[in-house]
Amino acid sequence: MEKGRLEAFSDGVIAIIITIMVLELKVPLKADIASLLLLYPVFLSYILSFIYVGIYWNNHHHTVQVVESVNGTILWANMHLLFWLSLIPFVTAWMGENHFALWPVICYGIVLLMNAIAYAILIFTLIRHHGKNSLLAQAIGKDRKGNISIVIYAVAIAFSWLNSKISIGLYILVACIWFIPDKRIEKKIGIAEPPCKE
Amino acid sequence: MEKGRLEAFSDGVIAIIITIMVLELKVPLKADIASLLLLYPVFLSYILSFIYVGIYWNNHHHTVQVVESVNGTILWANMHLLFWLSLIPFVTAWMGENHFALWPVICYGIVLLMNAIAYAILIFTLIRHHGKNSLLAQAIGKDRKGNISIVIYAVAIAFSWLNSKISIGLYILVACIWFIPDKRIEKKIGIAEPPCKE
Amino acid sequence: MEKGRLEAFSDGVIAIIITIMVLELKVPLKADIASLLLLYPVFLSYILSFIYVGIYWNNHHHTVQVVESVNGTILWANMHLLFWLSLIPFVTAWMGENHFALWPVICYGIVLLMNAIAYAILIFTLIRHHGKNSLLAQAIGKDRKGNISIVIYAVAIAFSWLNSKISIGLYILVACIWFIPDKRIEKKIGIAEPPCKE
Amino acid sequence: MEKGRLEAFSDGVIAIIITIMVLELKVPLKADIASLLLLYPVFLSYILSFIYVGIYWNNHHHTVQVVESVNGTILWANMHLLFWLSLIPFVTAWMGENHFALWPVICYGIVLLMNAIAYAILIFTLIRHHGKNSLLAQAIGKDRKGNISIVIYAVAIAFSWLNSKISIGLYILVACIWFIPDKRIEKKIGIAEPPCKE
Numbered sequence: 150m151e152k153g154r155l156e157a158f159s160d161g162v163i164a165i166i167i168t169i170m171v172l173e174l175k176v177p178l179k180a181d182i183a184s185l186l187l188l189y190p191v192f193l194s195y196i197l198s199f200i201y202v203g204i205y206w207n208n209h210h211h212t213v214q215v216v217e218s219v220n221g222t223i224l225w226a227n228m229h230l231l232f233w234l235s236l237i238p239f240v241t242a243w244m245g246e247n248h249f250a251l252w253p254v255i256c257y258g259i260v261l262l263m264n265a266i267a268y269a270i271l272i273f274t275l276i277r278h279h280g281k282n283s284l285l286a287q288a289i290g291k292d293r294k295g296n297i298s299i300v301i302y303a304v305a306i307a308f309s310w311l312n313s314k315i316s317i318g319l320y321i322l323v324a325c326i327w328f329i330p331d332k333r334i335e336k337k338i339g340i341a342e343p344p345c346k347e
Numbered sequence: 348m349e350k351g352r353l354e355a356f357s358d359g360v361i362a363i364i365i366t367i368m369v370l371e372l373k374v375p376l377k378a379d380i381a382s383l384l385l386l387y388p389v390f391l392s393y394i395l396s397f398i399y400v401g402i403y404w405n406n407h408h409h410t411v412q413v414v415e416s417v418n419g420t421i422l423w424a425n426m427h428l429l430f431w432l433s434l435i436p437f438v439t440a441w442m443g444e445n446h447f448a449l450w451p452v453i454c455y456g457i458v459l460l461m462n463a464i465a466y467a468i469l470i471f472t473l474i475r476h477h478g479k480n481s482l483l484a485q486a487i488g489k490d491r492k493g494n495i496s497i498v499i500y501a502v503a504i505a506f507s508w509l510n511s512k513i514s515i516g517l518y519i520l521v522a523c524i525w526f527i528p529d530k531r532i533e534k535k536i537g538i539a540e541p542p543c544k545e
Numbered sequence: 546m547e548k549g550r551l552e553a554f555s556d557g558v559i560a561i562i563i564t565i566m567v568l569e570l571k572v573p574l575k576a577d578i579a580s581l582l583l584l585y586p587v588f589l590s591y592i593l594s595f596i597y598v599g600i601y602w603n604n605h606h607h608t609v610q611v612v613e614s615v616n617g618t619i620l621w622a623n624m625h626l627l628f629w630l631s632l633i634p635f636v637t638a639w640m641g642e643n644h645f646a647l648w649p650v651i652c653y654g655i656v657l658l659m660n661a662i663a664y665a666i667l668i669f670t671l672i673r674h675h676g677k678n679s680l681l682a683q684a685i686g687k688d689r690k691g692n693i694s695i696v697i698y699a700v701a702i703a704f705s706w707l708n709s710k711i712s713i714g715l716y717i718l719v720a721c722i723w724f725i726p727d728k729r730i731e732k733k734i735g736i737a738e739p740p741c742k743e
Numbered sequence: 744m745e746k747g748r749l750e751a752f753s754d755g756v757i758a759i760i761i762t763i764m765v766l767e768l769k770v771p772l773k774a775d776i777a778s779l780l781l782l783y784p785v786f787l788s789y790i791l792s793f794i795y796v797g798i799y800w801n802n803h804h805h806t807v808q809v810v811e812s813v814n815g816t817i818l819w820a821n822m823h824l825l826f827w828l829s830l831i832p833f834v835t836a837w838m839g840e841n842h843f844a845l846w847p848v849i850c851y852g853i854v855l856l857m858n859a860i861a862y863a864i865l866i867f868t869l870i871r872h873h874g875k876n877s878l879l880a881q882a883i884g885k886d887r888k889g890n891i892s893i894v895i896y897a898v899a900i901a902f903s904w905l906n907s908k909i910s911i912g913l914y915i916l917v918a919c920i921w922f923i924p925d926k927r928i929e930k931k932i933g934i935a936e937p938p939c940k941e
Contacts, residue, residue: 154408161362164755171829176836180844203822210748228401235369242374250378352606359560426599433567440572448576550804557758624797631765638770646774
């Protein structure tokens with residue numbers, strides 16, 4: 150099966166997720182600057198989630214680029230990832246509107262954790278389909294960044310009982326780790342084939 | 348006529364349908380876990396509908412893959428399917444917010460039933476356009492799964508007067524039947540042409 | 546300039562327009578059938594608008610298929626059409642929630658009229674760009690259907706002061722006229738080049 | 744890396760941004776024309792923002808057309824632009840609902856300014872990736888229009904303390920400057936390669 154529609158559908162869903170988050174930025178009733186500034190926690194959590202969804206889109210882009218074909222299991226693994234991504238707007242709004250209170254911060258972390266796990270599952274199904282010697286498998290390697298993220302999320306969730314600000318700091322840390330797109334794949338593509346201009 | 352824009356438009360509409368459902372998960376006003384847990388029926392119906400829309404996208408993907416060209420009737424049959432899919436977020440929210448009460452469960456079943464019928468109509472127009480000996484017609488065969496689903500939906504709607512939980516169980520049953528992507532088409536493609544890498 | 550992104554962007558916008566209309570179907574607070582039935586005017590106007598947006602997508606699909614290239618003016622003519630299409634959800638909701646009262650019905654008609662004019666402008670810019678002897682110009686011909694629609698919309702708006710139901714009837718009439726996709730273009734393509742399978 | 748998904752994702756996000764703005768046009772409760780006319784400032788700011796987002800899509804379309812490949816930095820520069828575009832619906836609604844009051848007008852200007860800067864950054868990363876002698880670099884040239892816009896936005900923000908109507912006038916002025924698509928790129932493409940029909 151071709152991967153074209155998998156890309157198109159994922160692009161569509163991720164584009165909508167990233168955009169509907171802005172609907173949670175409720176327009177202030179009054180026109181003064183104080184009303185706007187009251188929104189700062191909602192705005193901060195919007196920025197964090199925008200970057201996270203951006204990271205997922207970026208990694209999805211990088212990973213699928215070396216995908217050669219897909220099967221039914223991969224389609225469902227991808228759908229599973231999209232499900233957890235779709236919950237990001239919900240926890241983002243809950244966290245922002247409650248000034249980073251305990252439970253919203255925990256749930257935000259759980260959703261991030263589930264996204265990381267869903268992404269790992271997607272990569273696992275892709276590698277199983279392409280074989281261990283495929284370009285994809287070599288490009289991903291041991292997926293250290295993915296595993297570290299899962300550990301940090303778990304730590305962040307555990308620490309939120311002490312202080313939810315530590316958790317937020319750890320979520321930002323993971324975002325920083327991923328901010329740079331996955332050089333591994335860019336490198337592998339560079340080795341396997343000369344960069345082709347469209 | 349080419350099928351490219353039919354795919355693109357359907358992908359767009361289905362991506363939006365699956366994503367706007369999450370807007371019905373209204374963010375709790377309070378930050379405690381109890382407020383969140385109160386949402387469980389809304390959340391459960393979101394999961395069920397997410398899987399259903401995912402199944403439709405998956406089957407659409409599989410079916411359109413063996414489509415060679417489209418005509419005006421097919422475009423409208425597809426639009427008809429998208430219409431019934433677009434009602435899923437509405438009945439999902441109604442059912443979730445009312446804890447799976449009688450009428451919402453019935454209406455949810457009716458919308459699922461109409462989707463199944465709309466899909467059957469789409470397949471009928473596709474087969475008429477491609478001919479009974481086409482790859483598509485052979486791949487679909489007698490469409491047993493489609494027919495069984497329609498029967499189960501009808502039974503589920505009838506049983507909801509006794510107990511709406513039975514209906515929900517039957518909706519989940521149909522989802523399980525369809526969860527696995529349509530092997531018939533994957534097989535037929537495998538016979539007709541060797542898997543081509545993009 | 547290539548037409549690929551014009552198609553993609555239009556597909557995206559039209560897909561969102563057709564889907565956000567369903568957000569105006571506000572979920573009833575109660576779970577009984579009476580609460581649902583109260584929504585019938587909202588539901589009827591949703592169906593009418595769904596068909597209208599479907600017609601525009603269908604015609605857009607047909608027209609752009611014979612387009613060979615685009616320029617800046619065409620992009621803006623297309624954007625102008627999308628602007629008027631984007632107002633359909635607004636007038637649909639207003640009309641439905643007010644049981645087809647006078648002013649909402651008039652405004653619905655004005656938006657339909659402006660859409661028809663915007664479509665005529667788009668076709669005009671396309672023909673000017675491709676030349677009067679182009680496949681596109683021949684396929685469109687005198688655009689009788691387009692002109693008749695504009696007249697009927699104007700009549701419907703005028704008649705709404707007498708009885709808004711007559712106007713609704715006329716809007717439905719135009720929808721019926723357009724329901725069948727534009728055979729002119731399908732025919733012309735058939736003459737100009739044999740149907741090619743993808 | 745190929746630019747295909749960058750285009751697809753940007754088209755998706757921009758299509759959603761332009762369309763969700765219409766959700767801020769809240770349907771009047773009453774059916775009379777007076778209730779509708781009360782919405783005129785919301786409507787005017789919707790038109791202005793629709794044109795602005797249209798301009799960005801148009802320029803994005805023109806620029807990416809001469810792009811040959813992308814890298815990770817470009818993907819993030821593009822994501823940064825999409826972030827500021829995503830705030831347009833928010834400031835549009837705030838400005839419209841408060842009849843172009845001081846602070847909403849200032850914030851609208853700031854968002855426009857940040858969009859212009861984000862676009863300049865995107866172009867900078869594109870030129871750095873393609874080289875100073877590339878078709879893209881030549882097509883953009885000194886980007887006078889971009890620089891002038893940034894200056895005008897800054898002036899408009901400063902003047903809003905005197906009279907917010909002057910600012911609105913200046914925002915409209917910039918829209919007029921950009922309304923015509925970027926002839927520079929169309930010209931350069933015309934020189935570099937004969938127009939190819941798809």
